[in-house]
Amino acid sequence: MSQNKIMPMSGFPEWLPQQRAVEAHFLDVIRRTFESHGFVGIETRAVEPVERLLGKGGDADKEIYGVSRLAADAEEKDSETALGLHFDLTVPFARYVVENSGKLVFPFRRYQIQKVWRGERPQDGRFREFVQADIDIVDAGELPFHYEVELPLVIADAFAELPIGPFRIQVNNRKIPEGFYLGLGLAPEQVVPVLRVVDKLDKVGPEAVTEMLTEAGLTAEQAAQCLALAEINAPDSSFADRVRALGVEHPVLEEGLQALSTVMDAAAEHAPGLLLADLKVARGLDYYTGTVYETQLVGQESYGSICSGGRYDALASDGKHTYPGVGISIGVSRLLAKLMPTLEASRMSPSVVLVALANEEERPRSMRIAAALRERGIACEVAPSAAKFGKQIKFADRRGIPFVWFPGSPADDGTPAVDQVKDLRSGEQVDADPATWTPPEADLHISVTTR
Incomplete structure (x- = not known):
């Protein structure tokens, strides 16, 4: 064995026993809550074909860890069977659904608590290896809309049992910005790149976003309208009137406004104050097609989202059958990284x-x-x-x-x-x-x- 000094690896957190006890408590509460809502647990393999991982948009191509034998030759590494560690749990779950569709009962409610890997630069709350806790509901052919209301209520139940302080679930519908951009005259192929730019608003600020939008080919007026849409938020369905007041019209936009209004109205009945309609929430991954969620700790909004997800209609498909779904994921490691200095386990040992x-x-x-x-x-x-x-x-x-x-x-x-x-x-x-x-x-x- 090398006698060199052992150094920690950046982005790969390891908890001390008392910290691990805190993490285990969080995971137990989350698991119990998921099961109390009828979700069944599964676990998927750590690797997926790189080709499949690369097809899911965002910056996945920059984040995937490739997996190969040390003795693998160039042909094996470059082949269509090359493997990569999964960067989230939704993509492997969609594959799992397609592979096992004949053995599952739909609508299928699953939870999954596993580690994932992303090759990004480690920073506050962002790791290369971390734990996520996901719930998803998928159906065969069509997915009833009411599930998009149910998922944030499940998260609220889990967080209510954990010492995390006040939180807010921000919600949007991807059809709103997509329809809005099309109504502004943007070409369809411009929509996703603009969504990704606007999704960075909290990180880089409006001036930087405006500059990136104009560099992407938008006029100053179009960029201003995109920012005006992103600035709209409301604790109820009043956001829809504010969007319409911007004077942009498109059938996809109207469809999104109606869908999000339904979510907000239903949430107001079951959990008043839980959701905030926030139209800057976009989510960077291409597979989202409807409602999208992000969750922030109140008073620590600059930290970013600790729980996110959304609806996807075509991610799970074998070409003949489609299994639309909606899911939401708790970034357990990210959440604990923020809260750990304020939390204390009663003891490090389970022994009484x-x-x-x-x-x-x-x-x-x-x-x-x-x-x-x-x-x-x-x-x-x-x-x-x-x-x-x-x-x-x-x-x-x-x-x-x-x-x-x-x-x-x-x-x-x-x-x-x-x-x-x-x-x-x-x-x-x-x-x-x-x-x-x-x-x-x-x-x-x-x-x-x-x-």
């Missing part, structure tokens, strides 16, 4: 109890005590060595284990041994039986709180 050792000869008995506790759902471990009890207590305290169990010794007169358990927080020590003793409910599992 450390079973102490008087001496090594007593280890079998301590192991039996631990087994009895585990059978009743109480996580525990046996002390690593028969050190002085004071050192064993310090070991438990350093790991945040709240209780230490002291096995009793039989008396000389034959009286049965009596065990005791000590609460390290209060100092209270009481007699205990591993067949009946139960810790407080709050101690059974690691909890996460805000510092």
